[in-house]
Amino acid sequence: MAIMNIREAISSTLMAEMERDSSIIVLGEDIVGGAGTAGGPEAIGGIWGTTPGLYAKFGADRVIDTPISESAIIGAAAGAALAGKRPVAELMFADFVGVSLDQLWNQMAKFRYMFGGKTRCPAVVRLIYGAGMNTAAQHSQSVYAMLTAMPGLKVVLPTTPADAKGLLTEALRGDDPVMFFEHKTLYGVKGEVPDGEHRQRFGEARMVREGGDATVVACGRMVNFGEKAADKLAADGIGIDLIDLRTTSPLDEEAILDSVEATGRLIVADESPPRCSLAADIAALVAAKAFTSLKAPPQMVTGPHAPIPFARELERAWVPSPQKIEDAVRRALAFR
Amino acid sequence: MAIMNIREAISSTLMAEMERDSSIIVLGEDIVGGAGTAGGPEAIGGIWGTTPGLYAKFGADRVIDTPISESAIIGAAAGAALAGKRPVAELMFADFVGVSLDQLWNQMAKFRYMFGGKTRCPAVVRLIYGAGMNTAAQHSQSVYAMLTAMPGLKVVLPTTPADAKGLLTEALRGDDPVMFFEHKTLYGVKGEVPDGEHRQRFGEARMVREGGDATVVACGRMVNFGEKAADKLAADGIGIDLIDLRTTSPLDEEAILDSVEATGRLIVADESPPRCSLAADIAALVAAKAFTSLKAPPQMVTGPHAPIPFARELERAWVPSPQKIEDAVRRALAFR
Amino acid sequence: MQLPRDELIGAYRRMATIRAFEERLHEEIKTGEIVGFTHLYCGQEAAAVGVCDHLTDEDMIVSTHRGHGHCIAKGCDVKAMMKEIYGRRDGLCKGRGGSMHIADLSVGMLGANGIVGAGAPQAVGAAIAARLDGKGRVGLAFSGDGACNQGTTFEAMNLAVVVKAPAVFVFENNHYSEHTGDSYAVGTSNDIASRAEAFGMRAWRADGCDYFDTYEAMRELLDYVRAGNGPAAIELDTERFYGHFEGDPQRYRGPGEVDRLRETRDCLKAFRARVGEAKLLDPADLDRVDAEVAQLIEEAVTEARAAPPPDPADVAQDVYVDY
Amino acid sequence: MQLPRDELIGAYRRMATIRAFEERLHEEIKTGEIVGFTHLYCGQEAAAVGVCDHLTDEDMIVSTHRGHGHCIAKGCDVKAMMKEIYGRRDGLCKGRGGSMHIADLSVGMLGANGIVGAGAPQAVGAAIAARLDGKGRVGLAFSGDGACNQGTTFEAMNLAVVVKAPAVFVFENNHYSEHTGDSYAVGTSNDIASRAEAFGMRAWRADGCDYFDTYEAMRELLDYVRAGNGPAAIELDTERFYGHFEGDPQRYRGPGEVDRLRETRDCLKAFRARVGEAKLLDPADLDRVDAEVAQLIEEAVTEARAAPPPDPADVAQDVYVDY
Numbered sequence A, B: 001m002a003i004m005n006i007r008e009a010i011s012s013t014l015m016a017e018m019e020r021d022s023s024i025i026v027l028g029e030d031i032v033g034g035a036g037t038a039g040g041p042e043a044i045g046g047i048w049g050t051t052p053g054l055y056a057k058f059g060a061d062r063v064i065d066t067p068i069s070e071s072a073i074i075g076a077a078a079g080a081a082l083a084g085k086r087p088v089a090e091l092m093f094a095d096f097v098g099v100s101l102d103q104l105w106n107q108m109a110k111f112r113y114m115f116g117g118k119t120r121c122p123a124v125v126r127l128i129y130g131a132g133m134n135t136a137a138q139h140s141q142s143v144y145a146m147l148t149a150m151p152g153l154k155v156v157l158p159t160t161p162a163d164a165k166g167l168l169t170e171a172l173r174g175d176d177p178v179m180f181f182e183h184k185t186l187y188g189v190k191g192e193v194p195d196g197e198h199r200q201r202f203g204e205a206r207m208v209r210e211g212g213d214a215t216v217v218a219c220g221r222m223v224n225f226g227e228k229a230a231d232k233l234a235a236d237g238i239g240i241d242l243i244d245l246r247t248t249s250p251l252d253e254e255a256i257l258d259s260v261e262a263t264g265r266l267i268v269a270d271e272s273p274p275r276c277s278l279a280a281d282i283a284a285l286v287a288a289k290a291f292t293s294l295k296a297p298p299q300m301v302t303g304p305h306a307p308i309p310f311a312r313e314l315e316r317a318w319v320p321s322p323q324k325i326e327d328a329v330r331r332a333l334a335f336r
Numbered sequence C, D: 001m002q003l004p005r006d007e008l009i010g011a012y013r014r015m016a017t018i019r020a021f022e023e024r025l026h027e028e029i030k031t032g033e034i035v036g037f038t039h040l041y042c043g044q045e046a047a048a049v050g051v052c053d054h055l056t057d058e059d060m061i062v063s064t065h066r067g068h069g070h071c072i073a074k075g076c077d078v079k080a081m082m083k084e085i086y087g088r089r090d091g092l093c094k095g096r097g098g099s100m101h102i103a104d105l106s107v108g109m110l111g112a113n114g115i116v117g118a119g120a121p122q123a124v125g126a127a128i129a130a131r132l133d134g135k136g137r138v139g140l141a142f143s144g145d146g147a148c149n150q151g152t153t154f155e156a157m158n159l160a161v162v163v164k165a166p167a168v169f170v171f172e173n174n175h176y177s178e179h180t181g182d183s184y185a186v187g188t189s190n191d192i193a194s195r196a197e198a199f200g201m202r203a204w205r206a207d208g209c210d211y212f213d214t215y216e217a218m219r220e221l222l223d224y225v226r227a228g229n230g231p232a233a234i235e236l237d238t239e240r241f242y243g244h245f246e247g248d249p250q251r252y253r254g255p256g257e258v259d260r261l262r263e264t265r266d267c268l269k270a271f272r273a274r275v276g277e278a279k280l281l282d283p284a285d286l287d288r289v290d291a292e293v294a295q296l297i298e299e300a301v302t303e304a305r306a307a308p309p310p311d312p313a314d315v316a317q318d319v320y321v322d323y
């Protein structure tokens, strides 16, 4: 077991998988960095530092710096995947699904179905997402709900270095398009990572805490916030089941329902505006399938129905906090 | 009161409002039709027949045929709205939000908020949507959930000619961006339309049937299917409250909650895949806010987690049918 | 025109098959048996065949909403296509795609596409993939004069130039996007090739109603691209004989326009005339092909009609390889 | 250079204000008080000012992520901008937007934009709107060499040509998009103007580090556009003195590159030299301006620092006019 952070887990997994499988190519803006400059290629890696050394090792045919053309990037990934390769495309900010959605939604996601199950489109799209760095309304969004809604896509959100490795490996070994979400505030999160091959199956949630009094379902940064809330609650003798979904599509319904059947209380923490959100999705699932177990109304902890603001104070008010999760747990428990 | 269909209600409202307000302009692909051909402008109107006569009356400066460039169309609408006009942009198929999402989501929807409440962006986008014409995976989708999720947008779905007029007029008199959804199978629906000025406020649902045994919430074509289900159920002495949302953003929470508080049973019919859908949104809302009233698990009647198929038999299997709505009502009532 | 006899007959057969397929669809659609949108390729046959006759199954094309011609030219099974358009269980795409979404990866046909402009970046991706294998394969996108205004098409051209991908952009200018003329919608007074040049690639121009002209230009173009010179484009001047989609009243056409086009711009007539004058083929050879094609299409329709529909229970199959 | 003295001083003041604003931000950002992404415009001042000096408040511009210079040149309040960048309650956008999202409709500044390429279509829309009022107003988009590869920019150019909108596309080629050079990412060997020409519009080229060259080219261009000839483009050759964003280690720069640029391509130095040689202004006049500008920026920072933060309770205000 090595100790590394999520950034390192991702870059080392990319490196290892590209070595193993020559059909893997990566493409995106500035993932090499320095092309056409005095400094030359790899003068600077991608702005997130997740792709260093790939160009030097695998060359320009497999590590492709692109112009600012997200539709073309995702479209090229779609085409390369149909053509038998395994492209890994980077969207520097997940918000840029706005300028590339068609290729994700109407192309990659639908090829296999539209073409009668005769094609595979094993493309991985890495989306850097989330609030917490005051990057304002167009660079802070968590678009996983939008993509979870789309049949044909798989949606993956690692929250630990081990999962980053396990889920990325799984994505690169699978044959479906995978939306791989990397939260910009979690890159530095450290942890143990299994050596050698490590795959984490999709649709298998991680039970982060087992407490039994209430079920908190979360993904991405909300898992970490859930842990903070859990610590505070534990001090008062309240134990929560904290579920890290790991993947929102496929969804581990069983883990959620099993827990709620035991606790009777559901809290969903979701870094997103409230409407048609993942929070609503999980709450509705539980209401529909664990109706008789529920002892309190499902609590959805989300941002407000507003874009994400810039100023520190406002962004902090927008993002669901550990405090808000804690409050929601207490509300659920107080309900009679 | 004149009798007309939804298509006529829309085109006559556009005509009347453009006469009244010289700041209204319309733009889209082939909305004039025939530009640059032997037949000349208006040789053919838009493929949906909703914009005939506008060009002849208001000329090329206000009725603008565009190249196939949806991002530019929506972007131009956004810019024109900021510049003080009231653009009405047509997306010939709602599925084309894939190639124009950024301008809807990161631009129009966010201007006012990002700019500190100092701007208005009164753009209306007309989106022709829905299954039922065997137009397959890329021309049949109902993207209202995706847009409902986006703070800054209003989402409107008329199901009667009177509402088409009332809601479109309201959209054109308001100061926020409005996504105006027109279901391609509903254009021919006839009904009475009030003469003269007729505005229908947003966020005010329509109670289509009052039955009291169960609450069926629907929008778009699902309202009509809900009526069919209601007729069948009525024959067995079951009376439903059928709620046509009219607008999903803003949402008339009160109408939904009031009804469920009385009936204790919720069924949502939603022409969409299930995940992070409007069905989930409404079910979660009710579970959270009418928890104690609910006597049965919320029933979500949606399409499967699959793209929309082409063949008659498959499309029919995909779309939520009157029968499925009826079955869901019976399931809700049978629950003990 | 140094083509051997066999290849000439093959080219004619492919063009005639497209023509017969489409003319027959035009009739069958009137019966109401075929649902959805159908966009006929009639009139443009020389473009698809003149281009694809240089391609092997290893070369990959992406197509458009008007894709039947590209499919047939690239070697898709005609009967399976017909079944697909009829929405049958054993259609080429199990009835899930229909006319607008036909694909057959086994012959390098990566898909028709209902989203105008979506294919071009995919062809660049296919080209990037092809280059990795180092066999001189190409990724090729068919686009219309309408599609050439879509941002994705421009991005794809620039990307292909930047990464020097062996990508080919074939612009079939049939002078209409739906009901709008290219002289209106293409800012550069309907010169698409020069736009491609402005992106930094070489561009060819040819008569897309003339098989030989298209074929010769494509030979040059593909030699250039396969040699590793990066992407290239070609603009083919061509015509569509039917409406934008079936049901289009075509009021935007000039009086007698279609008759004139059928008279003067019919690639099959031109082909017959050319091979006749040059005494390369006997009219009887071509008549025989016509008869065989007619037979094939007749069978295709008969079989498609009789074929079983998809099972509604399969509606959510094949969304994922594994989920 | 027939500009009256007042206008010369004004132009210098605006350029110097941008310079001082940005140099100061560069320092202040190190303190950690300013959060988020900040992209400095230093080095490009002559471009923004040379362009905007022809515009009135009625003309409308859309800007980019690197928008401070455009804002100041267009007349946004400098102190309110500073407060915005500090994320203050009475910032120009109430602290909601920050550096990347500054707008002031009252002076025709329709917004900086965090999405590269998003502005160009909006400028076309503004131009369409402007034309309706018949006062010769224009809609103008600033875009970078990176943005010129985005599909939206291409679509916007074509649309503007097709509808003959009084739209202006200003391409500031500072030779970098983030850490990538224009010679790599712009397929046409870094010639952006010729792409615009290929879309069917007239294009100008000027030295964006030379106020006078930019100003003169823009005069011609705007005469042309305001006269109803449709859209036009200009490519401005310019330089950025800082990194892509604050924090960029700039390892892609050649040794001494920035020093050399500051030496040879500084628009303020060039302006001083030019008006000095031509004896149009006294160095003392310009020194006075510098001092006033320094004072203004000092006050702006002091006031911004002291200004109250937004109220967290307002987080969901102003999403709609009415909901």
Ligand SMILES: Cc1ncc(C[n+]2csc(CCOP(=O)(O)OP(=O)(O)O)c2C)c(N)n1
Binding pocket: B029, B068, B070, B092, B096, B099, C064, C065, C066, C114, C115, C116, C117, C143, C144, C145, C146, C147, C148, C174, C176, C177, C178, C244
């Ligand atoms: C993104 C998108 N916009 C609009 C349409 C509707 N549409 C389908 S075909 C077409 C015209 C295409 O013209 P062209 O590219 O010239 O191809 P042609 O029909 O002439 O073969 C349009 C506007 C679409 N399918 N996709």
Ligand SMILES: Cc1ncc(C[n+]2csc(CCOP(=O)(O)OP(=O)(O)O)c2C)c(N)n1
Binding pocket: A029, A068, A070, A092, A096, A099, D064, D065, D066, D114, D115, D116, D117, D143, D144, D145, D146, D147, D148, D174, D176, D177, D178, D244
């Ligand atoms: C759609 C989109 N893609 C990528 C980015 C990330 N990004 C921000 S600025 C930039 C480079 C822009 O280059 P250019 O247009 O030349 O402007 P400059 O930074 O030189 O002013 C990139 C890639 C973005 N903000 N939006």
Ligand SMILES: [Mg+2]
Binding pocket: C144, C145, C146, C172, C173, C174, C175, C176, C177, C178
């Ligand atoms: Mg065409």
Ligand SMILES: [Mg+2]
Binding pocket: D144, D145, D146, D172, D173, D174, D175, D176, D177, D178
């Ligand atoms: Mg630049």
